[in-house]
Amino acid sequence: MKISMAGRTALITGGSKGLGYAMGQKFAEAGADVALAARTETEVMAAAETIQSTTGQTVKGYVCDVADATSLLNLHKAVSEDFKTIDILINNAGFAKAGAFESITDAEWQYDFDLKLMAAVRLTRLVFPAMKANRWGRIINMLNTLAKTPAKGSAPTSVTRAAGMALTKVLAGEGAAHNVLVNALNIGRIESDQIVRAHQASGANDTLKDFIAAAGQSLPMGRLGYADECASLACLLCSDAGGYISGTAINVDGNLSPAL
Ligand SMILES: NC(=O)c1ccc[n+]([C@@H]2O[C@H](COP(=O)([O-])OP(=O)(O)OC[C@H]3O[C@@H](n4cnc5c(N)ncnc54)[C@H](OP(=O)(O)O)[C@@H]3O)[C@@H](O)[C@H]2O)c1
Structure with missing residues (x-):
């Protein structure tokens, strides 16, 4: 089966690194044009340039x-000016933030909601009307396995991610009649820049390769997932091949989660 995304434009937040970058690369390989957004200008521009030069698709970087909320408005305006349509939105930017419940301040709760939930709410509100009018759209909310199985010590992330699942279902309900399909990917542990940062922070003498191998040992498949594996699924969901899949949250976790 050949998956084609030709003629589509995808906006991917958190697109300069890790899973966002891998999806940008995969989508462009499948023929999509891609807009990548992240905060660090040099990195997001370099990421866009690399994907554009290796795939021949139009790939642009945006600082956001x-x-x-204002930054999201500016992002949507800039991408809408540069591309004819935004057919695909990947709400991906984020990072893990969790701790003991009493230790989390109001400000930390609010930031987690703004970063992970309200970003998806605000950006989807901007792209949804045109997707519905065009009768074609795909939205993926990148969440984590805690969304289905919140655990002690996992706030605020697990709470925000569970809300992301509810948002996914609401949007899928409102998009279905307009051929706008909305899904969530619940990520387990996948190699990305997060593990590179964890290795640096550990101060250990082992190599990054050994650090990653050790991190994978306790997982069901004996290894972390690869960003490319996650990107392949996202590519399927965001192509016509995924045309009847909506309103679901798929674990991408090598059976780490006890939840189906
Ligand atoms: N990898 C995993 O094992 C795993 C597990 C569960 C869930 N996830 C989720 O999957 C998503 C991608 O994770 P990843 O591992 O690929 O992360 P990553 O390698 O750390 O990359 C994060 C990306 O998001 C951008 N970003 C971070 N904060 C941002 C903000 N406020 N505004 C715009 N861009 C922002 C970063 O660039 P700048 O720093 O330059 O902005 C970077 O491009 C995240 O939502 C994460 O929580 C990942």
């Missing part, structure tokens, strides 16, 4: 802080 998705936790900021």
